[in-house]
Amino acid sequence: MLTALIGPLLFAALGGGWAYLNRKDRRTELLFTLILFQLLGAWGYRQDPTPGLLLLVGLLALMVFSMLLHTLLYTDERSARS
8 A cells, every 4th residue: 555655645745845835825725635635645554554654644644734733823923914
């Protein structure tokens, strides 16, 4: 299962990081898509639990959580300044 999911999960991590930094107006849609990729990885881990897949899914989860937290904390600050 790791070989089947390594491409999509790495693409989600790298492409999601790039899009989060460069496409500030589309962050909510991006986060929703990354959460769906996270669910795909969780399903794959449920089917075939391997340490490599757990590490990859955990890395993506940490990245999505930090992006979501950053968006929630700094969106309110920017709207309050306006």
